[in-house]
Amino acid sequence: MARRLSTRKRPRREDKQLKERKKIESEVFDRQSMLVLGSFLNRGILKSVDYPIASGKEAVVFRATAGDKFEKDEEYVAVKIYRIETSDFVRMQDYIRGDPRFLGVKRAKRQIVYAWTRKEFRNLEICADAGVPAPTQYVFKDNVLLMQFLGEEGIPDSLLIDVGSDNPEKDCETLLGYVKKLYEKEFVHADISEFNVMMHGDVPYLIDVGQGVLLDHPKADEFLRRDVENILRYFRKYDVERNAEDVLKEVKASV
């Protein structure tokens, strides 16, 4: 009897392994994401997944090394994996609802995160189309997005929040110019801030475009104002003074 009790108490090896696996899955990504990564590796699109560049609540971004079958002349690839479990899919729905490109997306959590990934890919296409610097989109599957790695000699570029601006007048103007160019394509990024701008040399790049919306989204105007105000707020500490209303007028004059 005593023996049976003690064996029952001792965690079984499989349990331990399962727990470990679950821990990795919840901390990094789920099995399905691993299978998708595996398929990119098997097909030679990626040679290796090297290390996480950043890990947040919604997504983990890795540097990966391009494989033999990768068609662009780039050594590295950025791999963004959206988390299924911890993503704020209620918030995501807010940005997907009202977007005619995503009618009929089922409400299931996984489906919403997949739609979000697809949306980020499409939004990167719009940036490219508008001639606004953002990572070139490569391919996506499920919740995994492959895009241009922004960095130099394998080292990822820094965010504006971390390096600051060497030329605030110019960088402020450049970013407002991006807002305008995107608006001309009937698109609003909807999360521009010093946290979502990477400095590639001296060129600011917009990243994290998943929440971007088309102008017919009910909150497009509100998001546009917030983007402009965020840019102006950031550069105000460098004594760059621009009036938000004037900027908004200028942006909208183009459409």
Ligand SMILES: Nc1ncnc2c1ncn2[C@@H]1O[C@H](COP(=O)(O)OP(=O)(O)OP(=O)(O)O)[C@@H](O)[C@H]1O
């Ligand atoms: N194309 C890229 N090349 C190199 N690094 C990148 C690239 N895209 C993103 N990163 C890095 O990964 C970080 C997170 O990326 P991103 O802002 O797109 O995700 P996120 O949605 O903000 O994730 P979370 O808010 O959950 O952290 C960025 O701050 C940046 O450091």
Ligand SMILES: [Mg+2]
């Ligand atoms: Mg971000």
